[in-house]
Amino acid sequence: xxxxxxxxxxxxxxxTLIFVLGCLLxxxxxxxxxxxxxxxxxxxxxxxxxQRFAALKAALPSHGVVGYVGESGNPIADYYLAQYAxxxxxxxxxxxxxxVIGNFPASPPPSPSDHLQLLTxxxxxxxxxxxxxxx
Amino acid sequence: MALxxxxxxxxxxxxxxxxxACPRRGPIASDLTLRASLSVGYGLGIFSLVFFLSRAFAVTxxxxxxxxxxxxxxxxxxxxxxxxRTPSTSPPPTETLDLPRWLQRMLTAAFAVSLCAAVxxxxxxxxxxxxxxxxxxxxxxxxxxxxxxxxxPYWRDGFNALIPWSHPDYPLLLPAAIAHFxxxxxCDDTTVPAVIGFLFTFSTxxxxxxxLSILRGRTSAMLGSLALLTTPFFxxxxxxxxxxxxxxFFVLATISLFCLHDDRGKEASxxxxxxxxxxxxxxxxxxxxxxxxxxxxxxxxxxxxVLILLRPEIRRDPxxxxxxxxxxxxxxxxxxxxxxxxxxxxLLIAWFKHSIAPPGDLFSDPATAFHRLIxxxxxxxxxxxxxxxxxxxxxxxxxxxxxxxPGLYFATGLERTRRPQAGFRSxxxxxxxxxxxxxxxxxxxxxxxxxxxxxxxxxxxxxxxPSTIFLFFLVFPCGTAARRR
Numbered sequence: 001x002x003x004x005x006x007x008x009x010x011x012x013x014x015x016t017l018i019f020v021l022g023c024l025l026x027x028x029x030x031x032x033x034x035x036x037x038x039x040x041x042x043x044x045x046x047x048x049x050x051q052r053f054a055a056l057k058a059a060l061p062s063h064g065v066v067g068y069v070g071e072s073g074n075p076i077a078d079y080y081l082a083q084y085a086x087x088x089x090x091x092x093x094x095x096x097x098x099x100v101i102g103n104f105p106a107s108p109p110p111s112p113s114d115h116l117q118l119l120t121x122x123x124x125x126x127x128x129x130x131x132x133x134x135x
Numbered sequence: 136m137a138l139x140x141x142x143x144x145x146x147x148x149x150x151x152x153x154x155x156a157c158p159r160r161g162p163i164a165s166d167l168t169l170r171a172s173l174s175v176g177y178g179l180g181i182f183s184l185v186f187f188l189s190r191a192f193a194v195t196x197x198x199x200x201x202x203x204x205x206x207x208x209x210x211x212x213x214x215x216x217x218x219x220r221t222p223s224t225s226p227p228p229t230e231t232l233d234l235p236r237w238l239q240r241m242l243t244a245a246f247a248v249s250l251c252a253a254v255x256x257x258x259x260x261x262x263x264x265x266x267x268x269x270x271x272x273x274x275x276x277x278x279x280x281x282x283x284x285x286x287x288p289y290w291r292d293g294f295n296a297l298i299p300w301s302h303p304d305y306p307l308l309l310p311a312a313i314a315h316f317x318x319x320x321x322c323d324d325t326t327v328p329a330v331i332g333f334l335f336t337f338s339t340x341x342x343x344x345x346x347l348s349i350l351r352g353r354t355s356a357m358l359g360s361l362a363l364l365t366t367p368f369f370x371x372x373x374x375x376x377x378x379x380x381x382x383x384f385f386v387l388a389t390i391s392l393f394c395l396h397d398d399r400g401k402e403a404s405x406x407x408x409x410x411x412x413x414x415x416x417x418x419x420x421x422x423x424x425x426x427x428x429x430x431x432x433x434x435x436x437x438x439x440x441v442l443i444l445l446r447p448e449i450r451r452d453p454x455x456x457x458x459x460x461x462x463x464x465x466x467x468x469x470x471x472x473x474x475x476x477x478x479x480x481x482l483l484i485a486w487f488k489h490s491i492a493p494p495g496d497l498f499s500d501p502a503t504a505f506h507r508l509i510x511x512x513x514x515x516x517x518x519x520x521x522x523x524x525x526x527x528x529x530x531x532x533x534x535x536x537x538x539x540x541p542g543l544y545f546a547t548g549l550e551r552t553r554r555p556q557a558g559f560r561s562x563x564x565x566x567x568x569x570x571x572x573x574x575x576x577x578x579x580x581x582x583x584x585x586x587x588x589x590x591x592x593x594x595x596x597x598x599x600x601p602s603t604i605f606l607f608f609l610v611f612p613c614g615t616a617a618r619r620r
Contacts, residue, residue: 013235015546019358020238020245022534022542023365027249029532030367034256035263045266045273046325063289065297076300080274083298084266087278088286092297 048078048105049085055122056101057086065090067097067131069116071107078103098134102127138326141182141319144201149178151208152417155215156410160395161349165356169349172341173414175334176384180421183308184483186315190283190290197318234354246357249364250340257333257374265325267332267376275302276378277328279310284317296493304492306484308425309378328376335381336373339601340364342384346391347608350398359608362540363601367530372597378426379594385422386432387601389415390562393440394609397558409472416476424480427495428573428598433477435568436561443561444470497576504579513584517577520588528593529600536600540607555610562606566599 035041060066068091070078075093082103083091091101100116102109104125116129153173159166185204189197234242266273278301282293294303309331316327340360348356363369373380392415396408419436422429444466498504507513526535555563573595580587 012547013238015543016234016238016358017241018546019539019543020242020361022539023249023361023536024245025533026365026367026529026531026536027245027252029530030249030252030256030365030370033367033371034252035259037259040259040262042262043264043266043268045264049266049273063286063292065292077270080270080300083301084273084278084281087281088289088292090292090295090297093299 049081053085056126067095067100068093070103096134100129100131145178145182148181148205149174152177155212156414165345165348168341169345172338175338179312182315183311187311246361253364253370256370260374261329269375272376280313283314304495306424332374332376335384339384355608359604362604382425382429382598383601385418388418390602394558397556412472413476416473420477420480431572432569436565439561439564443557507579524592528596
């Protein structure tokens, strides 16, 4: 089987040209939205997770489950950064564990309660509590 | 430098598998690009499986396992290298879209500029977001990789319901492949997920280019690759360290390999070319091992192949050079080959879902899900979002790519006479079924439907976008040439 090509009509040529130009428009967006060399600001994930929890990590067991208390405003973001930094420890968002992490990056930590006893304040809003009542 | 040796081992394993199963086809440059692009996906898939199975069976010495796997693939390749192969009698692809020279040059320049822009953007984004761009990168994919790597024998700890929203039931192709490289490095270096994301992104482009080039010629290949490279969201998501672009890669690999196989079926009995079917089946399995949506695609492609291959009119297809009475048997063999290739990944996923992962969140309450399924307001909401998403998901500038393709189709007004191959028809059907499956998932979602649509619909569209472009350019230019026997 072989093919015999016939010349393209101007309509096909124009349609293909518009298609190529339409695609190139979005290349402009790709370039425009890309960070500019020399002005690359690395995001804060490492700073807010691995670096912030490095000292706490050294004080915790290598695996298992620990509790977690945090701020009430936007807790899920802070929680994930803690979980990401402290893996393979499992961070349960509950104070019902013998060891409980306190994560208060934006507000002062709560005063120790009856069941949560402050073990270490690592600074920067990172604390470690012991829960006397937890089994 | 410590990354170079495992990277070479990974790519070599993928290449050995691809060369083992994929006969040489088309121009040498296209054939090499196809093999190189596929090698990335298959190599990472193999690395993922090896690492996950070593964790599951408490094997610690990966330095011995990886060369053993590679040697096994290499020996099999060398043993089968001299087996009699059906010679390829198909002529090299003739350009079916003869553009004027100036437009051809412009297209080449546009392709080169877009490729450079995409690479530049990918590198800069990776430098800005070394842990991934978006929550899913470190709350799901890289978190799972850290559990697999850091926890040693306690790796199962990471896959329990105590960590909310980490989706512990998600499959592990990406996390396990990342953890495998970390195991060689001895630390969880952010370079690894970044490089893997980069490789999947540009291998998808390479795969599209080479498969279209083999099947339809260089012009179609460049037009298709240009459409993909100039989808800003594809480049953004590809470097976000999410699993969506890897899934797009495996969906495209499955579909393009089926199309290559069925196109080749014109000239030789398909039952003699099981390699492409095996690779397609493995790719579908890897898709399912990448994301839950891949499992849906796996079921869709199986159903589509059964429906298309076993339809009675296929037996009367005069374009197949196989004796009519042999066709049903040949098709059954093709289906069986595909099922056998899919089986390992399917069994692995079944074991993971049954024995390790907690139940998924989508099917937690079947009774309520049924009520949602028949709620017309949810149908309407999803339809509206599908309509909006169709025009917006790629983050295009001014003209959506989803309008450019049909615009090109209708504006050219070309005569289309050629009946699509079974590979094309089954692929289209599989994409439609997957699309419908996504719709059904939104219907039954236990979450707020608008929230769910807002945070996932664009990514779901992107899963199918490279394959849609591929299938479009597979049939688009056929009418420009008068075919004669």
